[in-house]
Amino acid sequence: RKRNPGQTEFIQAVQEVAQDIFDFIEDKEEYHEAQILRRIAEPDRVISFRVCWEDDNHCVRVQRGWRVQNNNAIGPYKGGLRFHESVNESILKFLAFEQTFKNSLTGLPMGGAKGGSNFNPKGKSEAEIMRFCQSFMTELYRHIGPDTDVPAGDIGVGGREIGYMFGQYKRITNRWEGVLTGKGLEYGGSQMRPEATGYGAVYFLQNMLKQKDEAIEGKTAVISGAGNVATHAAEKIAQLGGKVLTLSDTDGFIHDPDGIDQEKIDWVKHLKNVRRGRISDYADHFTNATFHAGKRPWDVTCDLALPCATQNELDEENARELVDNGVMAVSEGANMPTTLEGVKVFHDAKILYGPGKAANAGGVAVSGLEMSQNAERVSWNHERLGDMLTDLMGDIHDKCVKYGDQGDGYIDYVKGANIAGFKKVADAMLAFGVV
Numbered sequence: 001r002k003r004n005p006g007q008t009e010f011i012q013a014v015q016e017v018a019q020d021i022f023d024f025i026e027d028k029e030e031y032h033e034a035q036i037l038r039r040i041a042e043p044d045r046v047i048s049f050r051v052c053w054e055d056d057n058h059c060v061r062v063q064r065g066w067r068v069q070n071n072n073a074i075g076p077y078k079g080g081l082r083f084h085e086s087v088n089e090s091i092l093k094f095l096a097f098e099q100t101f102k103n104s105l106t107g108l109p110m111g112g113a114k115g116g117s118n119f120n121p122k123g124k125s126e127a128e129i130m131r132f133c134q135s136f137m138t139e140l141y142r143h144i145g146p147d148t149d150v151p152a153g154d155i156g157v158g159g160r161e162i163g164y165m166f167g168q169y170k171r172i173t174n175r176w177e178g179v180l181t182g183k184g185l186e187y188g189g190s191q192m193r194p195e196a197t198g199y200g201a202v203y204f205l206q207n208m209l210k211q212k213d214e215a216i217e218g219k220t221a222v223i224s225g226a227g228n229v230a231t232h233a234a235e236k237i238a239q240l241g242g243k244v245l246t247l248s249d250t251d252g253f254i255h256d257p258d259g260i261d262q263e264k265i266d267w268v269k270h271l272k273n274v275r276r277g278r279i280s281d282y283a284d285h286f287t288n289a290t291f292h293a294g295k296r297p298w299d300v301t302c303d304l305a306l307p308c309a310t311q312n313e314l315d316e317e318n319a320r321e322l323v324d325n326g327v328m329a330v331s332e333g334a335n336m337p338t339t340l341e342g343v344k345v346f347h348d349a350k351i352l353y354g355p356g357k358a359a360n361a362g363g364v365a366v367s368g369l370e371m372s373q374n375a376e377r378v379s380w381n382h383e384r385l386g387d388m389l390t391d392l393m394g395d396i397h398d399k400c401v402k403y404g405d406q407g408d409g410y411i412d413y414v415k416g417a418n419i420a421g422f423k424k425v426a427d428a429m430l431a432f433g434v435v
């Protein structure tokens with residue numbers, strides 16, 4: 001706390017990991033001597049820079065940009081860019097720290113990083129978004145590269161923003177190289193990347209349910225968010241015979257007791273990606289659906305819950321509501337959506353609980369496969385990548401079980417993910433000596 005004053009999200013993320021790691025390394029002298037946990041929790045570097053751009057009224061706007069390169073022990077830094085007014089150093093440090101464990105869990109050679117800006121894309125014109133992205137990349141380009149650091153998308157950064165940033169990188173460097181992932185299919189993107197995080201979170205859920213001889217078919221699901229992760233999680237739940245009841249955005253949530261099927265999900269994707277509208281429009285368009293302003297969906301009775309919007313969107317009270325209403329499993333599409341107190345409620349109730357660093361790792365895993373395809377100058381087909389994603393999520397699940405099995409039939413997926421993710425990075429760092 002003294003070293004990171006005011007950085008509450010970062011301290012929360014480290015605290016969650018530290019307890020599990022302390023237990024694991026208790027009798028392992030080599031990790032203590034080398035101060036490995038302390039070193040992983042201190043980013044390699046935090047790059048902070050000014051981003052100037054001109055709005056449509058020719059007013060100069062000034063924003064802050066960051067890239068937090070947390071750890072590159074097992075591969076080039078890798079992690080998304082977030083454009084949201086709430087972005088600050090604490091949030092990016094927590095995300096870069098989590099990313100280090102998540103990337104390790106995928107089994108692919110990727111280190112952990114995160115970046116972004118406090119730029120608010122809402123209400124901005126296409127031209128303004130383009131100018132901002134170009135300005136952001138004009139500084140960022142000198143810190144990244146296909147063997148150094150490979151950013152991707154996150155909240156507020158989708159295909160459109162990646163396109164503008166990739167174009168600017170190429171213009172400045174005169175090099176076509178796989179420096180960003182989440183690219184369009186026309187210029188080096190990977191099949192399955194847009195779907196990967198949401199689908200992956202559902203595959204992880206499927207694997208957890210299998211432990212109890214249960215399946216998604218016939219179950220009701222409550223999902224938060226209405227962006228990339230949420231809509232693809234909803235799509236996969238619907239494909240597997242589940243019934244999605246809710247979606248949300250910063251304004252509130254919609255509840256559709258008839259279920260949000262593929263046609264409705266396509267409508268939401270168009271609303272969010274093309275019309276850039278609000279989720280409240282859903283209730284005006286589909287009869288029987290209701291909009292709940294300023295609320296989160298966690299008091300809606302369901303079998304499955306998938307928080308897919310943002311950090312700390314599910315607190316202790318929300319977790320209690322879910323458990324009291326009989327939730328069977330929670331799979332996190334977002335990063336750290338549940339507060340520490342909320343996680344404790346899930347643990348105490350012994351429900352199936354898949355933390356984001358494991359459950360949402362499908363996105364970065366397919367990003368890793370996008371890097372491989374770019375390096376080889378090939379593109380694999382949708383089916384092959386779909387199979388690889390399914391296998392990767394199964395492997396991640398098994399690693400969590402290996403280190404999280406409590407021996408009494410309960411699997412602590414948080415502990416499993418923390419230890420499995422930590423071990424690989426820590427062993428690599430030990431091999432390097434004190435650097």
Ligand code: NDP
Pocket residue numbers: 153154155156157158197225226227228229230248249250251308309310311313333334335360361363364
């Ligand atoms: P998007 O920008 O596509 O969507 C984010 C959604 O969450 C939007 O519906 C947004 O609402 C809502 N949201 C954002 N902030 C808040 C808030 N403070 N309160 C309530 N709702 C909010 O982002 P993604 O879907 O890509 O990301 C969602 C989560 O998944 C994030 O935690 C991200 O870090 C994580 N993640 C994403 C990956 C990816 O591949 N994209 C990979 C792994 C994790 P609104 O429309 O009002 O802004």
